[in-house]
Amino acid sequence: VFDKIFRIYHPKIKSYFNVLKALPGRKPLQIAYYKNTEFENKLNEIIGNYDLTLSHLIRVGDYTLNKPGLHILEMTDAISLNYSRIKKEAPKNSLKSIIYSIEQERLLKYEKEVYGRYSLISLISEVDKKFLFGNRNDNILVCNNGVDLEDYP
Numbered sequence: 001v002f003d004k005i006f007r008i009y010h011p012k013i014k015s016y017f018n019v020l021k022a023l024p025g026r027k028p029l030q031i032a033y034y035k036n037t038e039f040e041n042k043l044n045e046i047i048g049n050y051d052l053t054l055s056h057l058i059r060v061g062d063y064t065l066n067k068p069g070l071h072i073l074e075m076t077d078a079i080s081l082n083y084s085r086i087k088k089e090a091p092k093n094s095l096k097s098i099i100y101s102i103e104q105e106r107l108l109k110y111e112k113e114v115y116g117r118y119s120l121i122s123l124i125s126e127v128d129k130k131f132l133f134g135n136r137n138d139n140i141l142v143c144n145n146g147v148d149l150e151d152y153p
Contacts, residue, residue, distance in 0.1 A: 006046075008039045028106040029099075030079075034059040052119070058110060065117060073118040078128040080108035115139075 015033045022032030043063055047053065052070035055061035061073040083104035090097035111132050114121065116139065123129050124145045133140055 006042055008036060008042060010034070010036050010039070023102075026106060026109070028058065028110050029103050030059050030107075031062045031110075039063070058107075058114065061114070061118070065114075070119040072120045072122065073114060074122045075111070075128070076122075076124055078111060078123070078131045080104050080111050081128060081131050083107060 014036070018032040018035045019029050022029055040063055047064075047067055047069065050069075052072060053064045053067075054072045054074060055064055056074045057076065058073070058079070061071070061075075064071045064073075083100050087097050087100035087104055090100060115133055115136065118139065120139050120141055121133075122141045122143055123132075124143060126142055129140055129142050
């Protein structure tokens with residue numbers, strides 16, 4: 001499937017700084033956390049050598065938005081749905097609750113906006129698909145995780 005691996009170092013301090021810079025904006029903090037110019041430059045250098053990209057999660061998929069070619073986004077699940085559940089459990093005025101509230105709203109908007117911007121979007125459950133995209137089906141694939149216990153007891 002691949003013949004090269006490019007390793008790009010991303011120090012945590014850079015991630016923290018990226019998040020601080022992103023706080024006044026609208027972009028999800030996890031995208032800011034993983035923002036890396038060296039990675040983006042390497043992607044721009046090599047992307048033309050490949051037939052398609054397969055990005056796991058929006059934090060990587062953000063790099064392929066607006067690039068020519070075929071792009072698949074493997075979202076796994078609706079992170080915004082998970083965050084909405086977590087923020088309900090966290091103490092109301094805790095730092096964790098505040099951060100999850102900010103991030104959940106940003107993620108929900110971003111996750112819904114990616115519809116139609118990828119050749120294919122993959123999720124692992126109908127629940128996540130319906131939460132983000134309703135009944136749309138034209139470029140969304142649900143691939144369940146797990147083992148069918150009836151076939152493999």
